[in-house]
Amino acid sequence: MNRLTRIVLVSMAWLLGFVWLFPLIYAIWAAIHPAEYATKFSLFAPLTMDNFKEAWNEAPFLRYMINTVAITLIILTGQLVLCTLAAYALARMEFFGRGLMFALVLMQLMVVPEILIVENYQTLAGLNLIDTYWGVALPYVASAFGIFLLRQTFKTVPQDLENAAKIEGCSVLAIIWKVYVPLAKPTYLAFSLVSISYHWNNFLWPLVVTNTEKSRPLTVGMSIFGAPESGVDWSIISAGTLISVGPLLILFILFQRQFVQSFMQAGIK
């Protein structure tokens, strides 16, 4: 390959990288400078933290953040427990209709809950769970994706280990907990990171099912906050945006390698 094409390719790669990061860089720029510098770029623009303060006061971010964390954790905990049990049953137990059950589980990979918002809303209204954490969480707790990933992993665990545990007198639950769970740790990490970023960012279903600050997550809060009618300026919206993505972004930067590898691992299966 001649030198020129190489230079062109490399600069294209970096240009694309810059474009991909640009919105975030810009948001940081707008958030730490006074409003009049939102579209004026100058090295000497004065720095300020006022936008963050104002954004923080303008919307109940703390409340939203608590809601998001609570919802994400409820979903993740539920998923880990239920998917482990279901995956074990589908991977290692012999029972009538196992194939059918697995097919029914896999259906959810295609028919994701957000597509069924109309009926799921009715169901949750019937259960009196509108505007609660559980309302947001329940449709996602049984995750076909989680069951599928864990089943694949459990199938690679040697049967001998399970037999040995059985001879030692372990119950089924103890076998799962002591044999399967420790061996599937990378899968759990991968699934957890994917699940956290999915539910931290999820919007449509929480929008439908929440109506007050009591249960509204950050994404829904941001959509109200950013609405043009609310009359806040760009710098403050940028600050708010950064507040809302901050925790996830920090998590991402800290666990970057794991994130990428988790998504990769989850993708290959």
Added chain:
Amino acid sequence: MLLLPAMCLLVTFTHYPVVKTIARSFYGFGTKWESKATLDNYRYLLEDEVLMQVLYNSFLYAAITVPVSIVLAIAMALWVNGKMAGKGLLRTAYFTPTVLPMISVANIWLFFYSPEIGLLNKLLGVFGHGGVNWLGDPSVALYSLMAMTIWKEAGFFMIFYLAALQTIDQNLYDAAAIENAGKWTVFRRVTFPLLMPTTLFVLVNALLNAFKLVDHLFILTKGGPNNASNLLLYYIFENAFSFFDTAYASALTVLLLLVLVVLALLQFGVIEKRVHYR
């Protein structure tokens, strides 16, 4: 027994609603239930001009965002997988949009696109261009949404390609080097064919995403102007929760489910193909 809790929830929130959606599309009228099954909701489906617009938008949206994202994803994966300096940083840059919430980044894009003070128009102003109404012009709005979608999705698909690239046998490249094959030939004859199963897998997932991801519409255009950028799932939401026509929303959902069934069949085809390659 172990399967029961997960199965209960799956049935409640996946299978039961599917059945009920189908039932409601025949028996429903507005938010009420009728005693007799009718095809009224479906008849309306055929007469609904907005729906035609929405379907046209949805398919155009998928037809453009999916291939562009895939091509970019392959390019990104090749760059990041190569020997370039700073590829770790580059990989992070490409991947960052994936982990950020659609809603939050849509707020930033809204600013890029806004007519008077928006960054894009300021940029065009520098070149003496009068500026484009990115979100308000019916002929542009949908494309503005597509640009943002591609930005959000390409890095996500890159990951799958990256994973696939790392499984390709280095011997093949050594062999190609001995043959003195050009870089483009190597890509066309070795890399691309071996990435084919991944491409099919990504294709199905990208299509699925194109139909289920409408978060940015809530911030950027709300489906407007005059439905020029409305997509199917957003239209379902509007019918169910703004116009309170649950029955019609159900008929629309059935339509969306049909699209998904087609995708599911495609996916099964893909799995067959993957087996074939192994």
